[in-house]
Amino acid sequence: MSKWSRLTLGRLLTRLALLALATVGVLALGVAVGVEKVSWRNCLNTDSVDRAIVVGARLSRVLLAAVVGAGLASSGVTFQALLRNPMADPYVLGVSAGAAVAATIAIQAGAGWAGLLPLWSFVGALAAVALVYTVGCVRGRLVPVVALLAGVVFNAFAGGLIVALAFASRGQRTEEVMLWLVGSLTSPDWHQLAMLALWTGLGLVGLVLLAPRMNALALGEEGAHSVGVNVPATRRLLFLAGSLLTGAAVAVAGPIGFVGIVVPHALRLAFGPDHRLLVPASALGGALFLSLCDTIARLAFVPLGSEPAVGVVTALIGGPFFLVLLWRRRGTRLF
Amino acid sequence: MAKTRYAALLVLVALAGCRGSRRVAHVERDELGRDVALSTWPARRVVSLATSNTEILFALGAGATVVGADVYANWPAAVTNVPRVGTQQEPSLEAVLGLRPDVVVSAMSANRQSTVEALQRLGLPVFVTRTDDLAGLSRTIVDLGTLVGQKAAADALVENIQSGLAEVQAQAQQHPRVRALVLVWSDPLYVVGRQTYTADLLALAGGDNVAADAEPGYPRYSLERVLRQAPEVIIMGTHTDERTGDPWRDWRRFPTLPAVRDGRLITVDGDLIFRPGPRAVEAAQTLARALHPPVRILP
Numbered sequence: 001m002s003k004w005s006r007l008t009l010g011r012l013l014t015r016l017a018l019l020a021l022a023t024v025g026v027l028a029l030g031v032a033v034g035v036e037k038v039s040w041r042n043c044l045n046t047d048s049v050d051r052a053i054v055v056g057a058r059l060s061r062v063l064l065a066a067v068v069g070a071g072l073a074s075s076g077v078t079f080q081a082l083l084r085n086p087m088a089d090p091y092v093l094g095v096s097a098g099a100a101v102a103a104t105i106a107i108q109a110g111a112g113w114a115g116l117l118p119l120w121s122f123v124g125a126l127a128a129v130a131l132v133y134t135v136g137c138v139r140g141r142l143v144p145v146v147a148l149l150a151g152v153v154f155n156a157f158a159g160g161l162i163v164a165l166a167f168a169s170r171g172q173r174t175e176e177v178m179l180w181l182v183g184s185l186t187s188p189d190w191h192q193l194a195m196l197a198l199w200t201g202l203g204l205v206g207l208v209l210l211a212p213r214m215n216a217l218a219l220g221e222e223g224a225h226s227v228g229v230n231v232p233a234t235r236r237l238l239f240l241a242g243s244l245l246t247g248a249a250v251a252v253a254g255p256i257g258f259v260g261i262v263v264p265h266a267l268r269l270a271f272g273p274d275h276r277l278l279v280p281a282s283a284l285g286g287a288l289f290l291s292l293c294d295t296i297a298r299l300a301f302v303p304l305g306s307e308p309a310v311g312v313v314t315a316l317i318g319g320p321f322f323l324v325l326l327w328r329r330r331g332t333r334l335f
Numbered sequence: 336m337a338k339t340r341y342a343a344l345l346v347l348v349a350l351a352g353c354r355g356s357r358r359v360a361h362v363e364r365d366e367l368g369r370d371v372a373l374s375t376w377p378a379r380r381v382v383s384l385a386t387s388n389t390e391i392l393f394a395l396g397a398g399a400t401v402v403g404a405d406v407y408a409n410w411p412a413a414v415t416n417v418p419r420v421g422t423q424q425e426p427s428l429e430a431v432l433g434l435r436p437d438v439v440v441s442a443m444s445a446n447r448q449s450t451v452e453a454l455q456r457l458g459l460p461v462f463v464t465r466t467d468d469l470a471g472l473s474r475t476i477v478d479l480g481t482l483v484g485q486k487a488a489a490d491a492l493v494e495n496i497q498s499g500l501a502e503v504q505a506q507a508q509q510h511p512r513v514r515a516l517v518l519v520w521s522d523p524l525y526v527v528g529r530q531t532y533t534a535d536l537l538a539l540a541g542g543d544n545v546a547a548d549a550e551p552g553y554p555r556y557s558l559e560r561v562l563r564q565a566p567e568v569i570i571m572g573t574h575t576d577e578r579t580g581d582p583w584r585d586w587r588r589f590p591t592l593p594a595v596r597d598g599r600l601i602t603v604d605g606d607l608i609f610r611p612g613p614r615a616v617e618a619a620q621t622l623a624r625a626l627h628p629p630v631r632i633l634p
Contacts, residue, residue: 034559035557035559035560036557036559036560036562036563047590047591048591049562049563049565049591051591052562052589052591052592053559053562053563056562056588056589057558057559057562058559061558184523186522186523186524186558187558189584189585189588298557301549301555301556301557301560304550305528305548305549305550305554306549306550306554306555306556307523307554307555307556307557308555309523309555
């Protein structure tokens with residue numbers, strides 16, 4: 001047993017409180033900095049340009065990044081627990097791509113109404129998960145490596161399918177779909193943000209409740225069964241929650257890579273593998289990480305004269321950071 | 336030994352003769368600075384890989400020479416019957432070859448360099464045009480006119496466009512200049528930056544592009560910079576199949592923007608204002624009307 005096994009309520013709360021504090025700090029920083037200089041006094045005036053910049057352009061986008069990041073990171077934890085494989089995340093597994101396929105179809109069928117798009121993505125994500133899970137079950141038992149491989153292949157397939165759909169509909173729409181596929185964050189309207197927060201919140205509450213059972217799953221199928229956990233039912237619930245979280249995030253931001261894999265692993269290295277802490281911590285860490293990356297993407301407009309997609313920043317920052325982390329913790333049990 | 340050497344020499348001479356037998360009828364320098372050699376001139380079979388060049392060829396009365404075009408080509412109506420060779424980004428090389436063109440015309444802004452290189456390796460002469468400003472449009476019209484033997488028509492079209500644009504400019508100068516932003520996509524926010532054909536037209540029509548500070552071309556712009564720059568007019572170039580619904584919905588959240596406050600959010604035909612082609616005057620008029628709404632600039 002590792003040194004992390006003694007997770008007391010006090011420890012859980014202090015760690016979460018510290019992480020929450022850091023997250024709030026990063027969100028505040030995101031609102032404080034930007035391309036334009038603002039007068040904070042003017043912000044009190046509802047009709048001022050400064051307020052439009054700070055509230056309409058920055059705050060809404062920082063919050064969007066936070067919610068999307070929370071959703072992606074916590075769904076990463078979910079899929080890693082389900083497949084008992086540290087490589088699993090919604091992007092690699094093709095769950096994001098499944099959501100993207102459904103969203104693309106919905107947009108082209110004219111059903112892409114802002115409030116319902118997350119629902120379509122959810123259905124797509126769920127279908128992708130069902131496929132990966134079904135293929136991954138060999139003689140009634142889930143073989144994580146097979147499921148992972150199925151996910152990787154489905155991801156590539158879905159990528160091609162989306163492009164084919166775009167081509168089939170009409171030429172110029174291709175470019176629009178391509179833009180969306182890179183994954184990018186913009187300043188949403190409050191209604192859109194509220195809908196996303198609702199779906200994400202729902203998924204997160206479910207995950208927090210399931211966290212003790214996720215710990216049991218780590219013991220393997222027999223192990224989990226022996227401590228009284230209904231494995232198939234738990235898996236189904238986790239699939240639902242993970243798909244909901246991924247679908248909601250993808251509907252708004254497109255598939256953004258790296259968040260679902262870097263954040264849970266960094267936190268697992270810092271806090272240990274207990275899901276009661278890992279799940280809420282990943283939500284907070286994802287919010288922190290993606291809003292930080294998006295703030296950098298926004299600010300990069302100043303030197304570059306054009307804003308890079310946030311997925312570029314998550315990869316450029318997350319990749320090296322993660323590699324260094326792994327290098328320094330060589331030999332520690334990761335999962 | 337000497338005999339083999341002699342034979343080898345003969346083969347070489349024969350090969351050289353073969354190459355030489357492909358007669359060069361015309362050589363024209365393209366925008367990459369390369370001398371493009373045509374064995375048939377004026378070209379009777381042209382494959383046009385960019386929509387803007389296709390429009391120019393049709394306007395020159397050389398529509399009949401266009402034996403292949405990209406899938407986006409939709410103007411004039413007569414282009415409907417032209418066989419398609421694929422998208423601007425990924426045309427089918429086989430389809431192009433199969434049409435046995437005398438010359439392939441490619442635009443630097445629309446096609447990829449790898450396509451041009453691949454077609455050349457296949458032995459086709461590829462003429463590359465560049466139209467990132469109005470001067471480039473005039474050059475392109477004359478170049479294409481020369482390729483298809485319609486130099487006189489090309490000179491006349493250039494003349495026509497220049498005088499038409501001068502007229503729009505003269506009319507626009509009677510109005511104060513207007514701070515404007517032209518959107519390529521609204522979400523994510525891509526705009527017309529400097530060193531583009533559309534930016535030239537906008538300036539001529541009396542607009543000051545607020546995005547002139549960003550990257551040349553079509554940068555992804557910063558929303559808060561837009562809010563600060565306070566454009567008086569925002570123009571959106573729609574694409575052939577825009578989503579239904581209010582395309583300005585996202586913008587109406589920002590009533591501090593003069594363009595939103597004054598209801599000057601104007602949707603125009605994107606094909607018209609983004610494609611550097613024979614409809615330049617119509618495009619400039621459209622922009623001028625968007626910028627100076629109360630007075631009709633031209634009938």
